[in-house]
Amino acid sequence: MKSRIARVGYADPESLVAHDLNWRDHPQAQHEALETVFRELGWLKRVIVNAATGRIVDGHLRVQVALRHGIRSVPCVWVDLSEREEALILATLDPLAADAQADADKLRDLLVGLPDDLNRDLDELLRALAKQQGVSLAKPTPELSKAPEPIRCPRCAHSW
16 A cells, blocks of 8 residues: 655644535534543644645544634645545545444443543533444442342341
8 A cells, every 4th residue: 555645744724725525514512522622632633635736635623623713733644636536535534434333342431431520512422422332321330239148136046
């Protein structure tokens, strides 16, 4: 496999061009959840830009959040794609990631272990993810013993 990465670096989000065929809409709760992640953890993923066209291939929401908050520099990776390849990646990148199978036990352990003081929008996003994957976030209840130890009368040895 060949690498399509042309360069990596930073760009002013104002200079990045949203792809007019980007078919993914992001609800307000997702905007707010991403803003919370940015505040808590910072920037963790680069925006993917086609070097040939200058259009964003992945990272539209990250760029929108950066613009809304006056961020002047965002991490990017520029890739060499034809317009046909650009359209193919735009159509398939998110769906390919969404096709991954969830390990319900690991997802539950991950989500239950997160702090309880998350932003409301981030919490709603994680609860929706759990519901979509059929994962219960209910805290486990302690297992009751099968039968209590019998009580014996010290005089007659009767037990109950």
